[in-house]
Amino acid sequence: MIPISSWLVLLVVSGPPWAAGEGLQDILGVHVPKYGQCFQSVSGEAGALNVGQRWGDPSPTATLVIDPRTVTSATSYFDFRTFDPEGVIFYGDMSPGVNWFLLALRNGKPEIQIHNTLTNVTVSGGQRLDDGQWHRIMAKNEGHTVLLAVDGVDQLTLNHVSEAIVEAPVFALRIGVGGLLIPTEELLLPLNPAMDGCMRRWNWLNKSTEWLEGTSLEDKDTKVCFPTIRRGSFFPGNGLATFSLSGLPTGVISANRSWSLTVEMWIGAAPQSAPLLATSAFPLRLSLHRTDLTAHLGNKTVLQVPFPLGGCLDAPLLLSITPSHATLRLGDAETSKPTPKLDFESLKHVWLGKKGDFVVGGLPGQEKFPAAQERSFFRGCLRGIRVQGHELDFDEVQSRSNSIWPHSCPGADVGQAKADQEE
Structure with a gap:
């Protein structure tokens, strides 16, 4: 049996090189366009990743794979910002379709979906996060409890949904941001996975694991994270x-x-x-x-x-x-x-x-x-x-x-x- 706590362990692995402060356009060699005289200040924010690159494709914008035998921490955190009320922030699994974890927004509020051999559960609540401000999100596993905190305040607590971390009989933990690694119809509660949001300052279990990037991150038209945002469609x-x-x-x-x-x-x-x-x-x-x-x-x-x-x-x-x-x-x-x-x-x-x-x-x-x-x-x-x-x-x-x-x-x-x- 694979413990659900491994999913929350997945929640954080140190990011790619630009997390240390280099601009995404510098790392990938892409062109960050200007948008006319009314948007002179527009450029990509260094160290931030836009998780909403593609329309109509529910797959993640960026993924990573780690060896669960190297996991030493069950706490993960990152900053997140959006005006989008619904979509996937993070998905992780060790056995696709059997043992997975989802963190998303619905009606602007955090939602956790957990599917494993112990439970199938969906929980939503807490403060709205679709206000366009940066929020520090932390996910933690303590024994049988899963905890989600926002800006240092507990938002969701799920008891008896996991076991203590043990060695898993698999050698790959997968995590994807801004999308899913399973078909959308396998979700416990239907959700539009598309997310127009940005992530920065992540800490994924204090591990040095690089993103397995999709081709979208290599395109010259890759969407950046604006230094400041306002409501609307750009x-x-x-x-x-x-x-x-x-x-x-x-x-x-x-x-x-x-x-x-x-x-x-x-x-x-x-x-x-x-x-x-x-x-x-x-x-x-x-x-x-x-x-x-x-x-x-x-x-x-x-x-x-x-x-x-x-x-x-x-x-x-x-x-x-x-x-x-x-x-x-x-x-x-x-x-x-x-x-x-x-x-x-x-x-x-x-x-x-x-x-x-x-x-x-x-x-x-x-x-x-x-x-x-x-x-x-x-x-x-x-x-x-x-x-x-x-x-x-x-x-x-x-x-x-x-x-x-x-x-x-x-x-x-x-x-x-x-x-x-x-x-």
Whole structure:
């Protein structure tokens, strides 16, 4: 019988070279891009690992393997930071599918799942950790007890779920961060494993074990950990996200059978020429054109509002299309035009019929055709995107570029980051 305590023993092994202070880009030789004049301070934080590198792939961002016969400590700790309310922080096993341990977030709170020959148990609770601040997480095994502490305060305690550490009849302990080493359907409680978060200052059992890195950590577009973050979804300018209209709300039709479309968001970006959002089955498009925001409805109706003065754009946006008028508002600037009846009926037919896609950050099909790559993608931060009053979740997309940070944007400055964290 393999003791569960070995999993918590797994919880920490000293990190790769950059844990000592070298930047990830220096170790791997990757290029850390700048993101325009509105994100001049953006760079990777030395010693931090972004655990959310790939969309649609539940495997870990980084893994390690150690010999359990060398384990001498049952305490592990690391700093963790995220705005993502759900996802895998850490998974470990000694016998895949039989003896494993999971530390994750659900509704922003820590969750532990344990599966072994002694027990199958899931426990959630404690303080929310999806506040964008660094938290010191410590997992410890003492006899038959598993303890999880956050910032020095006990959060979860599980009794009689393990045995004292003994020599195991296997020679490999595996650990993965930001993903799973088993199929998602084997979890005790279903969970979306994707995690947009960062880890630093880890201590994995005081052992010198290097990550067995995936190819994602070797790519030039590897996502870094921003020094400060704010809520939102960050588009670095080389990818888009696609939602199926079948998964978006149709919008309430009032008693007089009138339907309308409303899209709201907060946008932060530098002046640029790029598409912001579009639908695939009907020509509805919202684009940035250097100093203006433009909306196209059908083939003729064009709405245009100027950027606020000051260079960088940081303002609320509203697009409203009713049977009578199409309205576009950016900050304090607003314009409105009568809605052509045929265009409105076509849009209504497509939306209520749930036909096609709703694309954010580019144009439909832009990533599939090489020639389209010459057209730029949106670069900036989008926050609180609401369609028909429903906030979009970038973990529920039909497809998404790996380049996108789904739950975090670079912090404008320390003061702004603190204000965002306190919301």
